[in-house]
Amino acid sequence: MNDTSASFCAVPAYLNLCASSKVLLLLPALSLNIIILASVVSCLLSRQGKMRRNVAVFILGSTTCNLVSLGLWPMTIHWRQHGRWLLGSRPCEVMVSAKHLTSSASFHYISLITFSIYLTVVCGCRRLVDSRLFLALQLLFPLLPVMLMELIQWCLGSHVDHLDPVNLTCFSFINDEVMRGLLLAKTVVFLPLNLYFYAHIVHTIAQSAKLLHRSQRVNVHLAKMFGLISSITLTAHVPGAVFALMNHPSVCQEMVRELVLDLPLLSSPVILLCMNKELRNQCMRLLQRDSSRLYMEGKEKTTRERSKTSAGTEMMFA
Secondary structure, eight states, rough: OOOOGGGGOHHHHHHHHHHHHHHHHHHHHHHHHHHHHHHHHHHSSSTOOOOHHHHHHHHHHHHHHHHHHHTTTHHHHHHHHSSSOOHHHHHHHHHHHHHHHHHHHHHHHHHHHHHHHHHHHTTTTTHHSSSHHHHHHHGGGGGGGHHHHHHHHHHHTOOOSSBBBOOOOOOOOOSSSSHHHHHHHHIIIIIHHHHHHHHHHHHHHHHHHHHHHOSHHHHHHHHHHHHHHHHHHHHHHHHHHHHTSSSOHHHHHHHHHHHHTTTHHHHHHHHHHHHHHHHHHHHHHHHOOOOOHHHHHHHHHHHHHHHHHHHHHHHHHH
C-alpha cells in the first residue's frame, strides 16, 4: 500500500510548487480540449465540414477521454487536501478505473489516426480505412487493453481494493499494477511503432514526389511536422512511464509522477492540431466567430448606451 504521509517530504514549498504546476498544466489542457471538442462537433454538424468522419470520431474519442480525466481531478484534489477519501469505496474504484481507461484510450485513439494515415498513404488501403467494420474495430481497440488486464487480475485473484478501510486512503491510479502494465506496453511497443509510422509516411511521400518530379517543399514541411509530433510524443509519454515503473515512491515523487503522467492531457490536443489541417481551420473559424460575436455584442451595447444617453439628454432639454 502506498504511504501518503506528508512526513516523507520535508519541504512543504515543494509540494505547493507541484500543486501550482499542476494547475498551470490543467487549465491550458482543459481550454484546448474544450476548443477541439467544440470545433469537431461544429464541423460534423456543418455541411461545409471537410474532415473525414473516421478521423473526427477518433478526435472526439481522444478529446472526450482527456476531458473525463480532467473532470476527475476535483476528487483527487479533495483526497490530497484532506488525506482521507470521504466519498466511499465506490467513487474510489470509479476514479481508478476511469483513469485507467481514459489515459490508455486517449493515446491509442491518436495512434489509430496515425495508423489510418499509414494505411492510406503507404499501403493504399483507403477503402479499408473508410469501411464501417474497420472503424468499429478501431473504436473498440483502445478499450480492450484495460478490460483484458482487469480480467486477468480478477482471474489471478490479485485485484486489490483501492480503499484502505482503516485510513480511508484511496490509491492513486498510478500505483496500480494494471496502469504499470499499460504504461510498459505503451512505452515499449506503441511509441516505437508510432515513430515508425511517422518516418515511413514521410519517406513514402518523398519517394512519390521524386518519381513524379514534384517539388519537395511540401515534404520538407511534412518532415518538420512529423518531427515535431515525434518529439512532443516522446517528451509527454516517456517520463511518465519511467516514473510510474518506480516502486514505493514518497509523496514528493508521487506528486512529480502525477504531473508528468498528465502531460498527455496537454500534448494530445497539440498533436491533433499538428496532424489535421481541417481541425486547425475549424478551430480558427470557431475562435474568430466567437471574437466577432463578442465584438458585435460590445458594439450593440455601446450603441444602446449612446442612444440612452442621447434620449436622456433630449429629455433634459425638452
